[in-house]
Amino acid sequence: MNVCVPCDSTAVSIGADEVADALTRNDPAITVKRTGSRGLYWLEPMVEVERDGQRIGYGPVTAGDIPGLLDALRSGDTGHPLCVGDVEALLESQGQRRLTLRRTGVVAPGEWADYVANGGTEGLRKALDMEPQSIVDAVKESGLRGRGGAGFPTGIKWQTVHDAEATPKYIVCNADEGDSGTFADRMLMEGDPLALLEGMTIAGLAVGAEQGYIYLRSEYPDAHRMLERALESARTNGMLGDSVLGSGRAFDIEVRIGAGAYICGEETSLLESLEGKRGMIRFKPPLPAIQGFLSRPTVVNNVITLGTVPTILAEGAEVHSSLGMNKSRGTLTIQLCGNVARPGLYEIPFGVTLGHVINDLGGGCASGRPPRAVQVGGPLGAYMPVERFDTPMAYEEFGEAGGMIGHGGVVVFDDTVDMAAQARFALEFCSIESCGKCTPCRIGSVRGQEVIDRITDDDDREANIALLRELCETMIEGSLCAHGGMAPYPVLSALNHFPDDFEPRTTAAV
């Protein structure tokens, strides 16, 4: 009997290894296949068994459940209380459309045969038969925009690097995934790392680069192991090296590990760090596409952006461009977490509303209390009140409602949240992670925390609220990069939507 158990680090963090051990201990005839996670994290650790071409899921399973579960696994009994039925059908019922994470949770990460049997390398094989310009055109037609936060059209970025004359050129994958509430990059790297390597190789063919780097945050040791395993497998099977799949064209990839600095997720800081320097933000222009790594033309793209490219090439640009809303094409890997009953990764075409995500998919707060505030788009994203739950999850539409989609993280807070404390934390985080180049970001964020303390201490309240707003304006206007330039958004949104929380404290809190 073949049973799948995730080796994804979040599933492992709540007992997936113990479940896998219990399976083989209770029945040595069981073959356990370790896969990535489907992202249905409230069901993790989840066990899947294959029946008539379907994968039947059971979860959440503990090691102690295994003896009682074995009969159900053997017979594919769907009446067992932990059974969630056909997993693919469950994903579909949620409105998921898996383009990017199609193999995550399905295959054994980094296993070549499994990868190829599930559509791996199809995109690369097509790209090898195309002119570089046609590859760039396909990405443009797909409407793919950068999933790392800024939403810049990927095809246009590639065109710039394609057209640049200087050599050598580089492909750099931004795997710094520093935004709180985001884990899609990690899931792909741990669950289907070969897809990322394939996407980077296609980017290399498109722009004429022969070397790629993955800048991976040090907080992801499991993703690191998976990437190294995938690199070895890709080299052994000729996808990387002097002759990509026998084409005579070279491409190789190296993983570089960051050192705990959030700001190194910003692309110019990342490039400095990759060069072995302090991660100080560079002035733009020149754009990295013209003068990036070692001042050479460089594509810098997020993991999910690059991981989506193989599907676009394999299945055609329309598969991607036909999904979504207005200028947001394709799917958003929504990472739902915080205080929510069904946290997880939902890959869904752009355009569903925030309220649908939190209430229908997420099942409301885990605490059973009503949701009150939702931070979307990481630590620099605004807090959205319940009144904005009708906002569609799409770049422009969300922006018009005062928010930011960013990398697609959605963090839910219930009605016990203290929004003045959240606003203060946004500034604390800004000061801790500032690269230090500009004063409003480096100093303003520290002053801002003091001002919030005075407001909640009822020390010249009105004047200090005005001062806080002014300080936020200065940071927005006077910061070189979005770290200092956007940190005021969570602060201002807290102040605007939740003014009661900035009233003087009656208790001796804070």
Added chain:
Amino acid sequence: MSKDETGDALEIESICARHEQREGPLLAILHEVQEGHGYISNEAVGRIAHYLNLTRAEVYGVVTFYPDLREEPPRPHMLKVCRAEACQAAGGREVWATAEAMAADPDCQVEVEPVYCLGNCPCGPAVQMDERTLGRFTPEKVSALIAGASGGSSS
């Protein structure tokens, strides 16, 4: 400090030699030196600078910029506790407060450091003990984890 100065020098040189062909090798070298020694000593900074033909200030500036790189030997265990928003929403502030208070004890064998997201947000509050990520943490669990590691009965 070190018992075998020459041994150290040779080791650092061989680490540098192994990485010098890479484009932008410094961060990788510092990581490896720290992996072996637990921290990056002043002497190490000098040797690396000399080998790569950089100034000491350039190397030292990199060491001080990155939270992961340390100038002092750490305690035997490293616990990173997530202080970021998704974990806060699930009770992470209390986990951090407990861990931070326990680490104030000079006999504590665990280095407690804040981290801003471990990518374990759907199962927060999250911590990472010696590279092992753990989820759904509570003040009780973190206190048992630190006490266990400090009592020498760690796994």
